[in-house]
Amino acid sequence: MTSVPPTAPRKPGSRVRTVLLRLIPLAVVLxxxxxFIASTYVPMGTVTECIVTGHGVEPGGKGFDTLIVESTCGDFHTSMPKSAFTVGDQYSFELRGIHKPNIVDATRTG
Structure with a gap:
């Protein structure tokens, strides 16, 4: 019969180190x-009295382009059709997103 040598006792901090090495990558991923979620989906409120000064298009992947509405309040991305905005008209925009604010709703006010 063969005997199994006893395992060496663990150092007191090795278990803590192992747990930390597993938790740190998880924390980074989260x-x-x-x-990402905050930069895309956080409601940013409504901006009012914005006059549309023009339109632009940002090419997207797989043929999905993003409309950029240029206004006196700033430039905003939207998935709404270009026909929803008339240059020279005044709108209120409901925005969402931090880095690239998106227009999720537009109301003509003037």
Whole structure:
């Protein structure tokens, strides 16, 4: 019969180190995911009295282009059709997103 040699006793901090090495990558992934969600979906409120000064198009992947509405309040991305905005008209925009604010609703006010 063969005997199994006893395992060496673990150092007191090795278990903590192992747990930390597993938790740190998970925390980084959650932080990045949270940042993405916050930058895309966080409601940013409504801006009013914006006069549309022009339109632009940002090429997207797989043929999906994004309309950029240029206004006196700033330039905003939207998935709404270009026909929803008339240059020279005044609108209120409901915005969502931090880095690239998106127009999720537009109301003509003037």
């Amino acid at each position: 932080l990045v995911l949270g940042g």
